[in-house]
Amino acid sequence: KAGVTQTPRYLIKTRGQQVTLSCSPISGHRSVSWYQQTPGQGLQFLFEYFSETQRNKGNFPGRFSGRQFSNSRSEMNVSTLELGDSALYLCASSLGLAGLEQFFGPGTRLTVL
Amino acid sequence: AQKITQTQPGMFVQEKEAVTLDCTYDTSDQSYGLFWYKQPSSGEMIFLIYQGSYDEQNATEGRYSLNFQKARKSANLVISASQLGDSAMYFCAMRESQQGAYGQNFVFGPGTRLSVLP
Numbered sequence: 027k028a029g030v031t032q033t034p035r036y037l038i039k040t041r042g043q044q045v046t047l048s049c050s051p052i053s054g055h056r057s058v059s060w061y062q063q064t065p066g067q068g069l070q071f072l073f074e075y076f077s078e079t080q081r082n083k084g085n086f087p088g089r090f091s092g093r094q095f096s097n098s099r100s101e102m103n104v105s106t107l108e109l110g111d112s113a114l115y116l117c118a119s120s121l122g123l124a125g126l127e128q129f130f131g132p133g134t135r136l137t138v139l
Numbered sequence: 140a141q142k143i144t145q146t147q148p149g150m151f152v153q154e155k156e157a158v159t160l161d162c163t164y165d166t167s168d169q170s171y172g173l174f175w176y177k178q179p180s181s182g183e184m185i186f187l188i189y190q191g192s193y194d195e196q197n198a199t200e201g202r203y204s205l206n207f208q209k210a211r212k213s214a215n216l217v218i219s220a221s222q223l224g225d226s227a228m229y230f231c232a233m234r235e236s237q238q239g240a241y242g243q244n245f246v247f248g249p250g251t252r253l254s255v256l257p
Contacts (some may be wrong), residue, residue, distance in 0.1 A: 070247075
């Protein structure tokens with residue numbers, strides 16, 4: 027069974043631009059969660075999608091948004107990029123909201139110049 | 140307040156020895172789950188072990204075991220017979236219900252960097 031895939035793996039953008047990251051969950055998994063990882067703040071939960079609906083949201087500004095498609099694939103969008111948005115963005119999938127464990131993708135490393 | 144505390148920023152262990160990574164948590168939920176993940180330098184998070192709050196037995200997965208002390212809100216990871224490939228960041232995490240919302244929230248600790256010495 028294929029694992030969680032994230033594209034692109036690396037991305038360089040400049041301040042003010044927007045970016046879209048993609049995540050394909052493990053086949054059969056319906057929940058996708060997104061996390062931001064930085065050296066200063068560690069791993070922080072962004073949001074969770076289940077059956078195309080956002081079920082949960084962390085404490086991030088409205089510039090961070092996402093969506094989930096009917097095939098459970100998810101995209102995350104960050105508008106008006108700031109230098110502080112430079113981070114590793116991890117996507118994780120699980121069977122459902124009550125899933126016992128999450129399986130993580132390799133991450134997208136975003137650098138904002 | 141920190142929901143997950145990992146008091147050891149860095150640990151060293153000799154190859155083939157056992158090591159314990161500490162984790163304490165804070166929650167008012169009765170039903171919650173505790174996880175340990177490993178993150179090698181490549182960046183990918185690898186699931187190691189899970190303990191449910193109602194599980195009476197400590198979880199074990201191969202060389203990994205979780206020392207669960209519910210009253211102390213402690214969930215330490217024990218790695219037996221350390222290998223060089225165990226060198227990585229280790230994160231303790233908790234799944235708890237999100238207040239006022241349907242779903243779950245994952246909270247991660249700051250991590251412990253384990254270095255296995257030959």
